[in-house]
Amino acid sequence: MSRAKRPVNADRARVRDWAGVRMIVVAAAFGLCWLALWGRAFQVQVLMGDELAAKALRQHQAVEMASGERGRILDRNGTVLAKSVVCRSVYARPLEVENADRAAASLAKALGGSKAGYRTRLLSREHFVWLRRQVGDREAAAVADLKEPGIHLVDEYRRLYPGGHLAGQLLGFVGLDGVGLEGLERSFQSRLVGLRTSFTVGRDASGRHLYLDGEDAGRDVAGTDLALTLDAEIQCMAERALEKAVSGWGGQWGGLMVLDVASGDVLAWAQYPFFNPNIYGRYAPETWRNRLAMDALEPGSTMKPFLVAAALQDGVVRPGDVFHCEQGEFTVADKTIRDTHDYGDLTVAEIVKYSSNIGASKIAEKLGAERYHAALSKLGFGRKVGLPLPGEARGILRDPGRWYPVDLAAAGFGQGLSATMAQMAAAYLCLANDGVLVRPGLVAGDHGRDGRVVFDPAVARAVMAMLTDVVEADGTGTQARIKGLTVAGKTGTAQKASSKGGYGKHYAASFAGFVPADEPAFLVICMVDEPHPQHYGGVVAAPAVRETMINALAYLGRLPDPSALALAPDVGSGDMGAGDRDEAAVEALALAGALARRTRTSGNGVPDVVGLPLRRAVEMFAQSGRVPDIKGHGRVVARQEPAAGRSWPKGGVSCVVWLADIENRS
Amino acid sequence: MSAPRRGPGWIWWASILAVLALVLGMAQAWSNIERMDLAYELGRQQAMLEQKQALADKLEVERDSLVSAHRLRVRADAMGLEPAGSGRIRIMEARPVGASEGQGS
Numbered sequence: 065m066s067r068a069k070r071p072v073n074a075d076r077a078r079v080r081d082w083a084g085v086r087m088i089v090v091a092a093a094f095g096l097c098w099l100a101l102w103g104r105a106f107q108v109q110v111l112m113g114d115e116l117a118a119k120a121l122r123q124h125q126a127v128e129m130a131s132g133e134r135g136r137i138l139d140r141n142g143t144v145l146a147k148s149v150v151c152r153s154v155y156a157r158p159l160e161v162e163n164a165d166r167a168a169a170s171l172a173k174a175l176g177g178s179k180a181g182y183r184t185r186l187l188s189r190e191h192f193v194w195l196r197r198q199v200g201d202r203e204a205a206a207v208a209d210l211k212e213p214g215i216h217l218v219d220e221y222r223r224l225y226p227g228g229h230l231a232g233q234l235l236g237f238v239g240l241d242g243v244g245l246e247g248l249e250r251s252f253q254s255r256l257v258g259l260r261t262s263f264t265v266g267r268d269a270s271g272r273h274l275y276l277d278g279e280d281a282g283r284d285v286a287g288t289d290l291a292l293t294l295d296a297e298i299q300c301m302a303e304r305a306l307e308k309a310v311s312g313w314g315g316q317w318g319g320l321m322v323l324d325v326a327s328g329d330v331l332a333w334a335q336y337p338f339f340n341p342n343i344y345g346r347y348a349p350e351t352w353r354n355r356l357a358m359d360a361l362e363p364g365s366t367m368k369p370f371l372v373a374a375a376l377q378d379g380v381v382r383p384g385d386v387f388h389c390e391q392g393e394f395t396v397a398d399k400t401i402r403d404t405h406d407y408g409d410l411t412v413a414e415i416v417k418y419s420s421n422i423g424a425s426k427i428a429e430k431l432g433a434e435r436y437h438a439a440l441s442k443l444g445f446g447r448k449v450g451l452p453l454p455g456e457a458r459g460i461l462r463d464p465g466r467w468y469p470v471d472l473a474a475a476g477f478g479q480g481l482s483a484t485m486a487q488m489a490a491a492y493l494c495l496a497n498d499g500v501l502v503r504p505g506l507v508a509g510d511h512g513r514d515g516r517v518v519f520d521p522a523v524a525r526a527v528m529a530m531l532t533d534v535v536e537a538d539g540t541g542t543q544a545r546i547k548g549l550t551v552a553g554k555t556g557t558a559q560k561a562s563s564k565g566g567y568g569k570h571y572a573a574s575f576a577g578f579v580p581a582d583e584p585a586f587l588v589i590c591m592v593d594e595p596h597p598q599h600y601g602g603v604v605a606a607p608a609v610r611e612t613m614i615n616a617l618a619y620l621g622r623l624p625d626p627s628a629l630a631l632a633p634d635v636g637s638g639d640m641g642a643g644d645r646d647e648a649a650v651e652a653l654a655l656a657g658a659l660a661r662r663t664r665t666s667g668n669g670v671p672d673v674v675g676l677p678l679r680r681a682v683e684m685f686a687q688s689g690r691v692p693d694i695k696g697h698g699r700v701v702a703r704q705e706p707a708a709g710r711s712w713p714k715g716g717v718s719c720v721v722w723l724a725d726i727e728n729r730s
Numbered sequence: 731m732s733a734p735r736r737g738p739g740w741i742w743w744a745s746i747l748a749v750l751a752l753v754l755g756m757a758q759a760w761s762n763i764e765r766m767d768l769a770y771e772l773g774r775q776q777a778m779l780e781q782k783q784a785l786a787d788k789l790e791v792e793r794d795s796l797v798s799a800h801r802l803r804v805r806a807d808a809m810g811l812e813p814a815g816s817g818r819i820r821i822m823e824a825r826p827v828g829a830s831e832g833q834g835s
Contacts, residue, residue, distance in 0.1 A: 144794050150784035201788075226794030228801075266769060274769035275776060300799030301813070615813045623814075 126267040132258025132285030133221060134242060137235060137249075140329070140508065143296040146235055146249070146341075148221040148242075152204035154195040160214030161186050167212045171195060174206035186214070197240050198222045221258075223249075229338035231299050233354045234453075234506070237341035246344075246352055248506070251452045252290050259285040291508045293329035298322055301615040302332035306590065309608035310336045313573075313595035319356040319485050320590040322612060325578065328493055328502040328513075331586070332612070357451055360459040360482035361591070364558025365419045365601070366574050367478030369527050370491055372416055372424075373499075374439030375431045376523045383413045383526055387423045394422040397470040401425055401477075416530040417539040419555055421477040428476025433464035436475065442518045443491040444501070445483050451506055459483040478558060479567075489589050492576050495531075496584040499524035528552055532581040544577050544606040546614055548624035552584070553577030553609065555601035560594070571599035575606040579613045585622075588612050672708030673701045673721060681721055688712070690719050698723035 108116060137146035154175065161167055168183035175196050185193045197220070199207070204217055223238040236247020242257065244250040266274035302320045310318035322332035339352045353359075375381045389407035393400060403420050415423030428436055440446070446461030460482040467475065474480035483491075486504065493502045499519030519527075531552035535541040540555040555575050562568030574591040578584035590605040590612075598604055617623045671688070673681035678694065681701045685692045690712070696702070702724035706713055713719065795801070806812070 144791070147787065147791055147794075149787045149791055150780075224791045224795075226791050227798045228795070230798065230800060268766070272770075273773065274766065275772045297799050300803060303800070304803065618814050 124267060125264050126271075126273055127262050128265050128273060129260065129262050130285055131221075131242075131260045132287055134223065134238070134258055135256040135287030135289045137256070137290045137292065139292055139294045139296040139299070140331075141295065142291075144226055145231065145292070145294070145296065146223060146225050148223050150219050151198045151200070151222040152207075152217045153197045153220045154199060154204070154207050155216055155218060156186055156193050156195055157214045157216065158186055158188050158190060158193060162213045167210075167215060170210045170212055171207070171215070174210060175199060175203055223341075225341045227296060227300075228342065229340040230296060230303070231294060231333055232339035232341050233335045233352055233356075234294075234333045235341055236354075236454075237344040237352070246454070247341075247354060248290065248292075248452065249341075250454050252507075256287045256290060258287040261285050292506055293324075293327075293331065293508055294333065294506070295331045297619050298612075298616045299332040299334060301619065302334040302588075302612050303336065303338065305608040305611040305615070306334045306336045307338070308611070309590065309604060310592050310595075313592060313598060313604045315573075315592040315595040315604070317355060318590065318592040318608075320588070320608060320612065321356065321485060321489050322616060323489055323493060323504055323587045323589075325493060325496045325502075325584045325587050328490075328504045329508075330489075330504055330506050331616070333506070354453055354455070356485040357449075357453045357456045358484070360457045360484050360487075361572050361593070362479050362481065362558045362561065363483050363488055364478040364556035364572065364574065365421070365424075366488060366554050366556035366576050366589075367481075367483075368416055368419065368424050368476070369495060369531060369554050370440065370443060371428055371431070371436060371476050372412055372530065373495065373519050373523055373527045374436055375412075375427050376526060377439065377519050378431065378435050380431050380435075381412050381427060383411065383530070385412050386410065387412070387415060387426045389415075389420050389422045389426075392422070394425065396425065396473045397468065399470045399473075401473060413530045413533060416527075416554070417533045417537060419477075419534075419540045419557075424476040425473035426476075428472050429469070433467040433472045433475075436472070437461065437464035437467075439518065440481070442501075442516070443494055444487055445481065445491065449484070449486045449490050450503060451486055452510070453506075456486070457484050459487055478556065485589060485591055488574075488576065489587060492578075492587050492589065494518050495524050495527055496578055496587060497524075528578070528581065528584070531578070535577065536581070540600070540602040541575060541577070541606050543602055544575065544610045544613075546579065546610060546617075549579055549617075550581040551577055551579050551610070551613070552581035553606065555606060556591075557599055557601045570594045573599050573601040573604035575601045575609050577606070577609045577613065579617070586613065586616065588616075669709045669711050670704070670706045670719065673704055674708070676701050678721070678723060685719060685721075692719040692721045694721055694723065696723040700724060 134148040136144055136148075139145055154171075156167075158164075164183055164186040167186055168179045171177075171182045172179040177196070182195060185195060195215070196203075207215065208217060220240075221242055223242075225232070225235060225237075234247055236249040236251075237245055238249050239245045244253040244256065249256065268274060302322055306318050306320040309315070309320075318336045320332065320334040321330060323330055333356060335355055337351055339347055341352075344352060372381070376383070386409045389403060389410050391408060392403040392406035395401070401421050403418075403422050405418065407418060407420050407423070410418065410420055410423050412423075412427065414420075415427065440461055445459055447458050448456045450456075462471075462481070471480050490501075490504050493504060494500065497513070498521035499517055501514035501516045501518060503514050531554055532550055533539050534555065535544045535551045535553050541551075541553045544551050544553050553575055554577075556573070558572045558574070559567040560570040560572055562570075572591060572593050573595050574589070576587065576589040579586055579588070588609045590608045592604050592608075595604045614623070671684045673684055676684070677699055678701060681704075682692065682694075692704075700723065701721045703722040705720045
């Protein structure tokens with residue numbers, strides 16, 4: 065009973081309840097773990113946060129380098145003259161190469177070249193060696209197929225010139241590392257070169273790049289295109305004409321420029337021997353030299369127009385003033401000046417027309433060194449034209465105080481001073497622009513009218529009239545005539561200075577011409593160095609200028625219309641032979657008769673083309689949307705079917721014209 | 731005073747939120763996988779585009795070279811063609827065929 069009555073509290077005291085303790089211990093343990101985790105989280109997130117974030121970034125992101133494509137060079141019509149394309153280069157990491165003999169043999173087979181050369185490079189102790197730069201696609205694929213350890217391919221840009229040697233010296237070239245080394249490529253390096261930039265991309269566990277946020281990758285890093293004033297077609301015409309002149313006359317080299325008179329745009333900048341910048345390594349450095357801007361030569365008689373213009377401007381002479389030309393031989397300070405002919409009295413205009421050295425030296429003497437020098441300085445002689453070309457020459461124009469009488473006399477006919485072709489072109493542009501300086505330019509929009517006036521318009525026009533006589537009258541430049549157009553120009557035959565002192569037996573033949581003479585649109589200037597056996601500018605250079613003018617005018621659609629020529633009151637030009645005149649007269653008469661009949665033809669039917677030259681007849685049919693069948697031989701339409709005035713045939717029936725040499729219709 | 735009695739509503743809400751969290755988590759994982767796939771595809775397409783662009787550039791240069799003025803002139807010479815000289819060029823006026831027929835000549 066007593067046991068049953070034992071108080072409950074006593075039992076509790078004996079049996080200790082550990083549950084609470086356990087709970088506390090577990091809670092404490094959890095709390096400590098929790099604290100430790102929080103502590104670690106604090107350490108990782110706060111104390112080491114930046115460092116670890118940077119490490120994570122490095123693991124998941126990569127920096128990619130990008131270099132932009134070099135800008136293109138275009139002509140005035142958008143024709144591509146230079147462009148960069150992606151190609152592949154082969155390199156090796158010699159330390160990774162396992163079998164140099166095998167790799168060298170494989171490379172020699174895939175790329176060509178000597179096995180020994182490759183082996184030497186593969187065995188070098190360098191970390192990186194180039195094996196072959198800028199290989200073709202086929203070669204690159206062959207190397208990739210080798211799968212040789214340590215042999216790698218990398219993308220590079222290669223500069224290509226689709227026109228081959230077209231304007232080669234002007235364009236210059238780019239080295240293997242994408243740096244312009246010559247010509248415009250060098251001058252405009254900073255503008256053409258693509259940007260080098262880096263951007264961050266994602267990277268996976270294998271190291272592959274992931275373009276997750278591609279905004280940086282889309283950045284435009286390409287270089288800026290360069291638009292030239294050049295016209296690729298006219299450039300080609302100029303080069304062909306020049307090649308014919310230089311190789312035909314055995315010259316050392318030659319240059320030919322075509323310029324738009326009003327704007328000063330250089331349309332062609334030709335130099336022969338040609339230089340193909342695609343394979344620049346195969347040429348000697350003197351071939352890629354841009355001689356038109358870098359070589360200053362004594363210009364010879366092509367300077368006379370500036371002398372005469374300066375003399376007219378200062379009122380020293382008038383076009384009709386007469387100078388005695390000493391029958392072809394004149395001595396100044398023990399030096400003898402000679403003319404090609406024994407001229408007596410010549411007017412100023414005739415001195416230009418016949419290119420009398422003695423007359424020019426007498427005009428120079430009358431003008432005086434100071435004034436002549438001042439005029440030449442204003443025209444830009446003795447300083448750079450300002451073309452964007454490396455190494456442009458200033459030419460030589462000595463201080464007038466150092467000119468002796470013989471120097472002044474020689475300077476009168478373009479000896480004793482020197483100028484580049486670009487300087488000569490700039491000076492002639494001034495004459496053609498009524499005495500206002502126009503700076504020639506190669507890049508669209510960076511040149512134009514200078515605004516400074518060197519000669520009065522009346523003076524410039526008077527000189528231009530004299531230059532017209534040089535070609536169109538019996539001057540020295542008759543070989544530059546073009547039927548139906550008037551051409552102005554000046555010949556030059558400069559004696560070249562000898563390396564032994566004085567003047568040797570070599571000459572530089574030149575011709576500067578304008579077309580049309582009354583309102584000059586184009587200036588063409590040509591120079592051939594050391595031609596032989598002929599050395600006269602009028603014989604060697606003038607035909608090249610003429611050919612370039614004709615081809616350029618034809619290309620631009622500015623050659624005169626044949627029917628208009630035939631109807632013109634002065635049929636042909638002064639140089640036409642009797643045969644030419646007869647031919648033109650026959651054509652004119654035939655055309656006049658046909659035109660008279662045509663006025664009687666009904667307006668709704670087939671036109672009357674009988675008696676018309678074939679070209680005119682075809683044109684008239686074509687204006688009605690018809691192309692006639694042509695039968696027979698000859699120059700003039702003798703018969704036509706359907707007859708004039710009838711309605712146009714339908715159902716595919718064609719019109720026919722029969723040709724004959726003379727009109728056989730009464 | 732007895733504590734306010736809680737119904738089973740909060741359990742439901744908690745369950746729904748948990749399920750939502752799970753779904754969102756899975757959706758995020760799925761979208762990340764898709765994003766990576768897209769990145770790989772983008773890289774592949776980019777490489778292909780660059781390859782085709784490079785090829786197009788080379789072909790353009792080749793075409794420009796083939797139709798360059800000098801090459802065409804050499805071909806023309808070989809075929810007996812020559813530049814048109816004075817009097818051998820006719821410039822046609824562009825007029826509609828119907829309009830010209832009524833004008834005669």
